[in-house]
Structure formats: structure tokens, C-alpha cells
Amino acid sequence: KTIYLKDYTPAPYRVGHVNLSFTLFEDKTIVKSEVQYIKTADATSGDLVLNGQDQVVTAVEMDGIRFDGYTITAHEMTIKDAGEKFTLTITSEIDPASNTALEGLYKSQGSYCTQCEAEGFRRITYFQDRPDVLSTFSVRIEADKHKYPVLLSNGNLVDTGDLAHGRHFTAWNDPFPKPCYLFALVAGNLVRIEDSFQTMSGRQVALHIYVRAGDEQQCDHAMQSLKKAMKWDEEKYGREYQLDLFNIVAVSDFNMGAMENTSLNIFNTKLVLAHQETATDTDFDSVEAVIGHEYFHNWTGNRVTCRDWFQLSLKEGLTVFRDQEFSADMSSRAVKRIDDVDQLRRLQFSEDASPLAHAVQPDNFIEISNFYTTTVYEKGAELIRMQHTLLGQETYRKAADLYFERYDGHAVTCNDFVQCMADASGRDMSQFFLWYKQAGTPTLKASGQYNAAQQQYTLSLTQSQPDTAGQADKKPLHIPVAVGLLDALGNETHATQILEMTAREQSFTFDHVPSRPVPSILRGFSAPVKLTTDLSDDDLRLLQLKDTDGFNKWESGQTLALRNIERVMADATADISQFVDDFGIIIEQAIAGVGDKALLARALTLPTIAVIAQTQTVIDPAAIDQARTHILKSIKRAHKDALARLYDDNANTGTFSVSPAAMGRRALQNVALELLTVTNGKGCAARAKAHYDGANNMTDRVAALACLSDSTQPERELVFADFYERFKAYQLVVDKWFTLQAMANRPAIFDDFAKLRQHHEFNIKNPNRVRSLYSAFALNNPVQFHHPSGQGYAILRDAIIELNAINPQIASRLVTPLREWKRYTPVLQTQMQDALQAIMNTPNLSNDVFELVSKSLKG
Ligand code: ARG
Ligand code: ZN
Numbered sequence: 001k002t003i004y005l006k007d008y009t010p011a012p013y014r015v016g017h018v019n020l021s022f023t024l025f026e027d028k029t030i031v032k033s034e035v036q037y038i039k040t041a042d043a044t045s046g047d048l049v050l051n052g053q054d055q056v057v058t059a060v061e062m063d064g065i066r067f068d069g070y071t072i073t074a075h076e077m078t079i080k081d082a083g084e085k086f087t088l089t090i091t092s093e094i095d096p097a098s099n100t101a102l103e104g105l106y107k108s109q110g111s112y113c114t115q116c117e118a119e120g121f122r123r124i125t126y127f128q129d130r131p132d133v134l135s136t137f138s139v140r141i142e143a144d145k146h147k148y149p150v151l152l153s154n155g156n157l158v159d160t161g162d163l164a165h166g167r168h169f170t171a172w173n174d175p176f177p178k179p180c181y182l183f184a185l186v187a188g189n190l191v192r193i194e195d196s197f198q199t200m201s202g203r204q205v206a207l208h209i210y211v212r213a214g215d216e217q218q219c220d221h222a223m224q225s226l227k228k229a230m231k232w233d234e235e236k237y238g239r240e241y242q243l244d245l246f247n248i249v250a251v252s253d254f255n256m257g258a259m260e261n262t263s264l265n266i267f268n269t270k271l272v273l274a275h276q277e278t279a280t281d282t283d284f285d286s287v288e289a290v291i292g293h294e295y296f297h298n299w300t301g302n303r304v305t306c307r308d309w310f311q312l313s314l315k316e317g318l319t320v321f322r323d324q325e326f327s328a329d330m331s332s333r334a335v336k337r338i339d340d341v342d343q344l345r346r347l348q349f350s351e352d353a354s355p356l357a358h359a360v361q362p363d364n365f366i367e368i369s370n371f372y373t374t375t376v377y378e379k380g381a382e383l384i385r386m387q388h389t390l391l392g393q394e395t396y397r398k399a400a401d402l403y404f405e406r407y408d409g410h411a412v413t414c415n416d417f418v419q420c421m422a423d424a425s426g427r428d429m430s431q432f433f434l435w436y437k438q439a440g441t442p443t444l445k446a447s448g449q450y451n452a453a454q455q456q457y458t459l460s461l462t463q464s465q466p467d468t469a470g471q472a473d474k475k476p477l478h479i480p481v482a483v484g485l486l487d488a489l490g491n492e493t494h495a496t497q498i499l500e501m502t503a504r505e506q507s508f509t510f511d512h513v514p515s516r517p518v519p520s521i522l523r524g525f526s527a528p529v530k531l532t533t534d535l536s537d538d539d540l541r542l543l544q545l546k547d548t549d550g551f552n553k554w555e556s557g558q559t560l561a562l563r564n565i566e567r568v569m570a571d572a573t574a575d576i577s578q579f580v581d582d583f584g585i586i587i588e589q590a591i592a593g594v595g596d597k598a599l600l601a602r603a604l605t606l607p608t609i610a611v612i613a614q615t616q617t618v619i620d621p622a623a624i625d626q627a628r629t630h631i632l633k634s635i636k637r638a639h640k641d642a643l644a645r646l647y648d649d650n651a652n653t654g655t656f657s658v659s660p661a662a663m664g665r666r667a668l669q670n671v672a673l674e675l676l677t678v679t680n681g682k683g684c685a686a687r688a689k690a691h692y693d694g695a696n697n698m699t700d701r702v703a704a705l706a707c708l709s710d711s712t713q714p715e716r717e718l719v720f721a722d723f724y725e726r727f728k729a730y731q732l733v734v735d736k737w738f739t740l741q742a743m744a745n746r747p748a749i750f751d752d753f754a755k756l757r758q759h760h761e762f763n764i765k766n767p768n769r770v771r772s773l774y775s776a777f778a779l780n781n782p783v784q785f786h787h788p789s790g791q792g793y794a795i796l797r798d799a800i801i802e803l804n805a806i807n808p809q810i811a812s813r814l815v816t817p818l819r820e821w822k823r824y825t826p827v828l829q830t831q832m833q834d835a836l837q838a839i840m841n842t843p844n845l846s847n848d849v850f851e852l853v854s855k856s857l858k859g
Contacts, residue, residue, distance in 0.1 A: 005363045011128050012043035013082070015135035015367070018180075018596045022105075024112060024143040024187055026701060029096055029105060031055070033125040034089045035135075042817025043191045048082035051119070052126035054094065054104070056774070061089040076392050077126045090126050100765055100806045106254035109212070112148070114264055115259055118309055118368045121180040131306045132411035134177040141187060142169040145713055148187040150210060152247055153666055154178070156263045157184040176242065176538065177409060178306055180370050184261030186210070186249045193629040196228050197241075209272065218273035221284055221658070222248065222291050229292040232326050239299045248272065248291070252731060255767055255809045256372065258290050260297030267294070270732055270768060280547070281663040283530040288330060293323040294490060304407045309368045313360045313436070314414045315370075317380020324381060331660040334550025335598045341525045341551070344382070346610040347376035349530070352441040353614065354819040354854060355859035357468035361414045361436040366851040369809050375416030375439070383435050387418070388434070389498060391425045396783040399424035431502060431530070433480040439468040442477060445502075447534040447756060450516040457513040459483065459521070459803045462505045469855065476504045482526035482549075485517040490546025496523055506709070516812055518542050521712045523549040530614075537563065544603075554602055557586070561606050561631075562615055568627035576631060580638050587642045590668060591649060601671045604630065609782045619824045621782040625745070632678045640676070647672040662697075670703035677707040681765055685713035692719050702736060709744040734761055736771035742777040749784045749793050753777065764802060767810050774799050779815035786824065787818065790831035793818070797835040800849060801842050806844030815839075815852040820859055833857070 005832060012365035016036035017086035022025060023030040037679065053075050060067045060619060063086050070079045079088075097104035104123025105114050105462040114120065122129040123426040139153040145168040157173025159333045162168045190210040197205045207220045207226055226248070238807050246272045247264045271290040274283055319566035327335040351374055358371070360380045363369055388396045403420040422429040457548070479501040485494035493515070507600070509527045510517075522531050535543075541558035560579060567574040590600040606628055613619045636643065650669035656662070673691055685708060692704035705723060708716045720741065727733035738761075741752055756762060756773055763769050778785045778796050785792035796814060803811035821832035839853050 002364050003368075005308070005361075008308050008310075009044065009073070010040065010042050011130060011133050012040060012045055012546070013037040013128065013133075013672070014040050015128070015133050015643075015719065018135050018137045020137065020183075021140040022142065022185060022187075024141070025099070028093045029112075030058075030091065030093055032089065032091045033126050033127070034087060035127070036085075036087050037368045039083070046081040046083070046510055048079045048088075049128075050126035051076045051081075051122035051129040052092075054099075054123050055092040055093075056127070057090060057717045059091040063087050063422050064089070067158055075122075086588070089491075092125060094124065101809065102253055102767070102807060103809070105185065106253070109854075110147075111190065111251065112143075113188075113249065113251050114183065114261075114440065115184050115266065116183050116257060116261070117181040117259060118312075118372075119181075123182055124183075126178055129180055130179055130308065131179040132308065134179055134305070134409070134411060136177050137172075137174045137183060137460055138325065139172045139174075139185065140169055141185060142167060143187050147189060150186065150188055150190045150192070151212075152184075152186040152210075152264055153185055154182070154264050156244060163779070166294055171534070176180075176303070177413065178262050178302060182260070182262045182302055182305075184264040184266055186264065188262055188268065189213075189662070191216050192247065193223060195223050198698075199230070199240045201240060203240075203244070205243070206245050208245070208247045210247065211272065212250075212252075215250070215273055216270070218275040220280065220452050221274040221279075222272045222287055223292040225288040228288070228330060229295040229326060232292070232329065232733075233299070233322075234545045235297060236325070236329075236399070237299070237322075239404070241298060242303075246295075248265060248294075256805070258292040258294045258574050262298070263300050265294045267291075270735075273732060276532065276658075276697040276732050278698055278727065280702050281658065281666060283698075285327065287333075289323050289327050292326040294317055296322040296326070299404060303409065304404065305411045307411045307413050309365070309371070310361055311362065311413045312368075313376045314378035314412065314417055316377045316385050317360060317382075318417070320377050320381035324385075331663075332598055333426070334554070334597055334659075335596070335602065337524060337551050338554050338599075338602050340378070342608075342611065344374070344378050344528060345614055346608065346675065348378050348528070349441050349614045349818055351375050352379075352439065352608070353823060355469050355856050356820070357439045358821045359437050359439045359471075362787065363437075367812075367847040369449035370812055370851050379528055386480050386527055387421050387429075387432065389482070390427070390478075390500070391421060395422070395425045395656050406755070407819055412640055414510065429478075434475055434477050438474045439471055439479070439679060440474070441529075442479070443531045444479065444481070444521070444522070444529040444531045444534075446521050446531065448519055448797055449515075450513065452516075455511070455513050456509045457519070458507050459510070459518050459519060460507045461498070461499070461501055462791075463501060464504070468859070469494045476502065478502050479527045479529065481521065482523035483508075484520045484523060484547075484549065485513065486520060486542065486546060487515055488542075490518075490542050493517060496549070505818075514578075520547050520549055520552045521741060522552070522555075524551045526557075537578070540761055542842035544582070545585070550596075550599060554599065555601050558607050562612065564623070564631060565606075565612060565627045566615075568630055569623055572627075572630070576634060579631070582635050583635050584639050584642065585723075587639050589648050591602070591642065597650070597668040598660065599664075601664065604671045604675070610779070613782070613823075616823075619820070620828075625783045627750065629678070631652075632675065636675050636825050638679050643672050647676060652694060652696060666697075666699050666703075670700065673703060673707055675771075680711050682713055685711050685715040689715040689719055698733070698736075702740070705736075705740045706761070709740050710746050712746065720737075728761075729829065732768070733767050738769065738772040739764070739776040739780075742773050743781045745781060745783050749781070750787075753767045755796060757843070764799075765806060767807065770799070770803065770810055770814075786828050788827055788831075790834070793831050793835040797838055800839050804839075804842065804846050804849050805844070808848040812848035812852050815849065815856065819852070819856045821856065 019034040039484040073111040082195050096105045096107050103120035140153040144212040153172035158173045159171035191213045193208045193209045203311045241264045249265050250269045258267040274287045296319050300318045399421045402424050418429050442465040449458045481499040484496045540556040540560050547553040564579040610626050612624050688707040690706045695701045800811050
């Protein structure tokens with residue numbers, strides 16, 4: 001059943017207070033909910049309709065008296081003309097141990113935990129499960145004390161005590177009204193790491209991180225990140241934390257990354273645990289970013305929440321923007337921007353180019369879980385970033401203050417947020433709002449004209465937005481285009497200006513331009529568009545060496561790389577010597593130690609196949625890989641000695657640190673290693689093995705394994721075996737072991753894959769393990785996944801069908817690599833379509849999988 005934004009109506013009943021009691025037994029959990037309902041003035045019907053599923057109701061009372069005037073269907077309980085004001089008490093039984101969907105209350109490695117967003121609360125008890133019903137909660141949890149010594153819920157601990165038969169209880173109260181998707185419960189045998197934070201008004205907040213015994217050595221980075229995030233939100237947004245306690249719990253079985261439940265954030269272990277021996281630099285950065293993200297939700301999501309799920313980007317787009325800025329402030333802004341844009345192009349542009357393209361504020365869905373997408377999150381963040389650019393930091397901050405002041409304690413819409421931007425700035429943001437409504441990646445064409453006599457430079461811009469499923473003839477968008485001008489020597493003559501494009505075609509004239517300039521367009525990637533320019537290779541080379549904008553410096557090099565890859569794809573003997581020589585200049589700069597090493601590492605990295613694919617009209621992964629590899633090998637041949645020097649100069653110094661400088665050094669050395677081993681010969685394998693043997697951290701080990709994964713040399717098996725033996729006690733590292741093998745671009749991959757699938761450590765019920773094998777293969781091994789035999793598609797198809805019955809959310813995520821089927825070569829297209837059709841023909845498809853597969857096929 002499709003749900004439409006236009007059908008929104010307010011809830012007929014308001015909820016005063018929710019009193020929940022959980023009695024946990026091994027074979028079942030008894031949930032008793034006592035809820036005060038008050039009919040609202042705008043209620044169009046007196047019927048109370050509660051969402052609920054997968055539970056057995058054992059008793060219902062109205063105002064304390066046994067009540068049976070309700071009807072129950074598969075997903076609802078209805079009470080006709082329920083009354084003006086009453087208390088409804090429902091007792092039901094659920095079975096968390098058999099809950100493999102990991103929504104609602106479930107068990108993970110012996111502990112109970114919850115995931116209620118978006119619609120998991122209805123698996124716990126009957127309730128109006130919608131984000132605009134806000135209420136205070138009190139919660140009592142009772143369980144065996146020995147097995148579950150830790151019993152947590154939201155808010156403040158108000159009572160605790162022992163009971164008969166070795167049982168105990170805790171009682172919690174959350175005084176701030178919240179929607180039920182922010183409810184959380186944890187019961188388990190966990191250890192706790194403690195710290196505290198003093199807020200700007202001087203209050204002390206206790207900070208607790210709960211993990212399994214043995215993992216406590218891996219929590220320090222998460223704790224430091226939390227304290228930095230709390231401070232950052234005070235400084236940048238003036239937002240203070242309101243409760244005396246902030247808990248984080250790490251669990252091994254989790255559908256997503258983490259969840260912002262009020263004062264009881266629940267995390268995937270992958271985004272909490274980090275130690276140099278077991279986590280890469282990327283992992284350390286993700287932990288910091290996601291700890292920040294969930295903490296920032298306290299204000300953007302929890303205190304101000306969403307009216308309905310079509311407004312998901314209200315909290316997610318804004319909170320991603322906030323976590324991106326937090327990370328940028330903690331390390332290198334340009335590097336962070338490069339990595340974020342790279343991800344946007346790889347995942348969000350591909351979503352936009354597929355039949356699953358949807359607006360940041362979608363207008364319909366079948367299953368909301370399918371809309372936790374890169375469009376809602378990452379493109380949503382770009383929309384906030386553009387508003388920040390248009391208003392400027394100071395006015396943006398005023399608008400944010402206004403937003404919190406107006407809407408604290410309310411459930412609101414994306415329109416309400418943009419209206420605050422309009423009100424605080426006095427600007428008309430109505431055209432800007434089209435960004436929320438129109439799907440698809442806009443294209444922006446730029447061409448320049450220099451008039452020497454007038455000393456004027458005119459930049460002509462043209463925008464368009466492609467038709468997408470159900471949307472044609474889109475209106476022009478309000479696009480902030482950040483532009484600066486350089487002269488022929490590379491001096492910046494005109495600093496960054498924000499050109500505001502509002503028409504389909506528009507020209508902007510710069511005065512006092514003494515000579516033909518080179519424009520640096522879309523600095524910092526000021527809008528999420530596909531830009532094409534009339535810049536020559538020489539113009540791009542100048543920008544690559546001289547631009548003052550770190551992002552565009554990198555971007556120019558990437559554009560040159562793309563142009564050369566195109567040339568080789570069109571003609572395998574094309575002359576790429578200029579590009580290869582220029583690469584040498586960057587290597588020399590890196591050796592000379594000019595500039596930020598993390599940035600240099602990115603400058604020395606060619607666009608990935610996935611990013612290149614987004615520039616192609618017809619995608620042929622094998623052809624892209626061939627051209628790309630040809631260029632990489634040419635670079636290695638031309639610059640072998642310089643690369644070896646770069647590698648040696650950036651050798652491990654012994655002491656480990658996660659400072660941006662240390663991470664930059666490792667990134668640069670590992671890029672040199674990657675280029676040096678691209679030919680996969682004997683020497684390459686020996687070099688990679690030496691790197692592995694000398695490593696004192698996971699970043700270097702993973703880099704070495706990645707260089708060996710395609711190899712046929714004996715070192716490959718030796719190193720992979722050592723890695724497994726060394727780290728088999730660490731689930732998150734075993735995930736990496738699966739991933740690195742699933743990404744191997746070599747003929748043996750299909751045999752390897754079958755063995756990995758049968759490996760005793762593979763577990764289809766654990767989402768991290770599924771991702772480590774299947775997502776790694778389908779998304780990060782494009783050549784083998786898109787093997788013309790169709791074997792890759794068959795692997796994914798079977799996994800989706802198997803998971804559909806176990807965990808629909810995870811099954812549905814796995815559809816992603818097939819959604820763009822129409823863009824591939826005819827042979828691949830047919831095979832991808834067949835795989836989708838086979839899934840479609842499977843009986844008992846979940847809503848999740850049905851929605852994505854049927855929409856993908858319909859196109
Ligand atoms: N709100 C969470 C976050 O962004 C994501 C939870 C989504 N969960 C889900 N099952 N769809 O941090
Ligand atoms: Zn979020």
C-alpha cells in the first residue's frame with residue numbers, strides 16, 4: 001500500500017503520558033503499556049487506531065476496567081468512538097529471541113536492545129506509531145539479575161531494586177516529550193566506560209559507554225569524540241545537552257549505523273569500537289562522525305522532530321550537514337569535502353540516475369525504511385549546505401536559532417525549516433524549496449567569454465534537471481555557484497563570489513579582468529550538480545597546481561583523469577603522456593613535502609570505477625577498469641623510482657597517532673604502495689607483504705591486503721591466513737577479512753566467494769557480516785559483480801531472496817547494485833533484469849524488497 005504526503009492528517013488522539021513495563025523472560029517478554037489518550041480538537045473521527053504487529057494481546061483495560069470493545073487486524077487495533085479522555089492499558093507478549101528483522105525489541109549476542117525508528121515501536125506494543133505524537137515516558141524493566149545486570153532506558157534512572165528469584169528491576173523517567181521512535185531499552189551483561197562533560201551553563205553530564213566485556217580497551221576514541229561533539233554543538237550552534245546522563249550502547253547486530261534514542265544512543269559496534277590494532281583511519285573517522293551525528297540529533301531530530309516520515313530529511317539532512325562540519329573542524333576541511341563529494345557521486349548520483357530516484361522530501365512510499373537513502377541523507381545535507389552558503393554563516397546561525405526557538409518540542413516539516421531561513425534572512429526561499437521537491441541530479445554547463453577591450457569576463461551558465469520516475473518538465477532551481485578567477489600565471493585576481501543562478505540560462509559578468517582568466521567554478525562543490533565546462537586541459541592543469549580552493553584543485557585533477565580515461569576507452573593507444581607527466585609533478589611535490597599529505601594522497605588517486613560510471617552514457621565496468629588500469633600501470637612505469645622514494649619518505653615512524661597529520665602520512669604512503677603494486681607481479685607481492693609485516697596498525701595492514709587481493713603470488717595466501725589467525729577474535733576485523741577477499745578482481749573470485757559463504761564465521765543473520773561479504777562484492781568489485789556470465793548477479797539475487805525471509809531491511813538494501821540496470825551494456829542489462837525479475841517472482845516478498853524491485857523494474 002502506497003502512502004502519500006498529501007494525505008497527511010493530524011493524529012485524532014494526543015497522548016499525555018506513557019507508562020511502560022517490561023518483564024523479560026527467556027521464552028517471552030511481557031509488555032504492559034498504560035497510555036493516557038486525549039481526543040484532539042481537530043480530530044475528524046473519534047476512532048482510536050493503534051499500530052501493532054507480531055505480538056499476542058493478553059489483556060486490555062480502559063480506565064482500569066477490563067475492556068474488550070476493540071478489534072484487531074494483522075497490523076492494527078481499533079477502538080470505535082473511544083471517548084474524550086481515558087487511559088488504555090494493554091498487556092501483550094513478544095518474542096525478542098526470534099526477532100531476526102532487528103526492528104522493535106530483539107536479542108543481540110545475549111543482550112536485549114531496541115530499534116524503533118522508523119516503525120519498530122509497533123512491534124513492542126500497540127500505539128499511534130507516528131512521529132507527531134509526543135509524550136513523556138516512564139519505563140520499568142525487570143529481568144534476571146545475573147544474566148542482565150544492566151537495564152537501561154531513556155531519561156533519568158529513578159528507581160532500582162532486587163526482587164525474588166534472582167531478579168531485579170530499574171525504573172526510568174524521560175521528562176521531555178518524545179515520539180515513540182526515540183524510545184529505547186537495553187538489557188544485558190555489559191561493561192561500562194565512564195567520563196563526564198561540563199556543559200556551558202556549568203551542569204555536569206555523566207557519559208557512559210556500554211560494551212561487551214573485553215571491548216572496553218576500544219572505547220576511548222568514541223568517548224573523546226562524544227566530548228568534542230558536545231563542545232562543538234555549544235560553540236557552533238549554542239546547543240546544550242539537557243539531561244544529566246548520556247548513554248551509548250554498542251551492539252553487534254544492527255541494521256544501520258546507529259540510533260539517536262534520547263539519552264540512550266544505540267550503536268553498531270563498528271561505529272564505537274576503535275583501536276589502532278583493529279581499526280583503520282577511516283574507521284576512526286567514521287566513529288567520530290557518527291558519534292557526532294547521533295549526539296547532534298539531540299537537537300536536530302529529538303527536541304525538534306519530524307511531523308511525518310516524508311520530512312525525514314528535516315532531521316537527517318540537517319544532522320548530516322552538522323556532522324560533516326564537525327568533522328571538517330576536527331581535521332582538514334578540504335579533505336573532508338573531497339571525501340563527502342566522492343561518496344555523493346558514487347552513491348547518490350547513482351540513485352538519482354536510477355528508477356529509484358526520489359526527492360529529498362519524497363511524496364509517496366510503500367515502506368519508509370527504503371527512504372533512509374543517500375538522497376534523503378547526503379543530498380539533504382547538500383541542501384542545508386547551500387542554504388548556509390546563500391545566507392552566510394552569521395545569518396544561517398540566526399536562522400538556526402530561530403528554528404530551535406520556534407520549534408523546540410514540536411514535530412515539524414522541511415518547509416518550516418526553510419521558512420526560518422527565509423524569515424531570518426528576509427530572503428524569498430520559495431524557489432530554493434524546489435530542491436526538496438524535484439528529484440534527479442541537475443546538470444550545469446558553464447562557458448566563458450573574455451572581452452579584452454572592456455576588460456570583462458562573462459560566464460554563461462545553463463541548468464537543467466533530467467526527468468525522473470513520475471516527474472517531468474522540472475522548473476529551474478536556485479543554485480549557488482561559487483566562482484573565483486585566476487590569471488594565466490595562476491594568481492587569484494577575483495576571490496570567491498557566490499553567483500546565484502535562478503533562471504535556466506544566465507550570464508554573470510566580472511569587471512576589471514586585465515587578461516583572459518581561468519575560472520574556478522563551483523568551488524567547494526557549492527551545489528550538488530554535474531558540472532561541465534569549456535575549460536581546456538591546460539586550464540585544468542593550471543587550476544590543479546594553483547587554485548586556492550582545495551576542493552577545486554583536486555577536482556581539476558580528477559576531471560583531467562576522467563578525460564584521459566575517456567580517451568583510452570575510445571582508443572587504447574591514445575596519448576596520455578601529458579597526464580602521466582603531470583602525475584609525476586604531483587609525486588615530486590609530495591616528495592618535497594609541499595602541502596597537506598592527506599590532500600596529496602587524494603590528488604594521487606584516480607576516480608573509482610563507480611565514480612567514472614556516473615559520467616558514462618552506457619556503463620561497461622570491464623572497459624572502464626581496463627582503461628583505468630592502463631593509466632595506473634603507465635604511471636607506475638614512468639615514476640617507479642619517485643614512488644619508491646615517496647613510499648620510503650613516508651615510512652612508519654613507530655609511534656602511532658590518529659592526528660590528521662599522521663593519518664595523512666599513512667594515506668600518502670599507502671597510495672604510493674598501491675601505485676607501486678598495481679602490476680601485481682612478484683616484486684609487488686613481496687613489497688606488499690613487507691608492508692604488512694612491518695605494520696603496527698590496521699590501516700597499513702588493510703592497505704597491504706588490498707594490494708595483494710588481486711594477486712596470484714604465494715604471498716597472498718600467507719598474508720590473508722596470518723591476518724585471519726591474528727584477528728579471528730575480533731568480529732569487526734573478520735568482517736574486513738571477508739570484505740578484502742570479496743573485492744578481489746581475479747578469476748578465482750567465484751570459487752572464493754562460495755568458500756567464504758560456507759565459512760563457519762559467515763552468519764546471514766548478522767548485518768555487518770552480510771555487508772562485509774555481499775555489499776563489498778556487489779558495490780566494490782564492479783568488474784566481477786558485472787561478469788558477463790551473470791554469476792555475480794545470481795549471487796546477489798539468491799542472497800536477497802534468502803534475506804527477504806530473515807531481515808527485509810537488509811534484503812532490500814542489497815537491491816541497490818541492481819537498480820541502475822538500464823544504464824549497463826545490453827548483455828549486462830538483460831542479466832540484471834532477469835535477476836530482478838526472479839526476485840519479483842518470489843512468494844511472500846516483504847514490502848521492503850517488493851517496493852525497490854518493482855520500482856526498479858518499472859523504471
Ligand atoms: N536515525 C538513524 C540515524 O540516522 C537511522 C536509523 C534508521 N533505522 C532504520 N531502521 N531505518 O542516525
Ligand atoms: Zn541520523
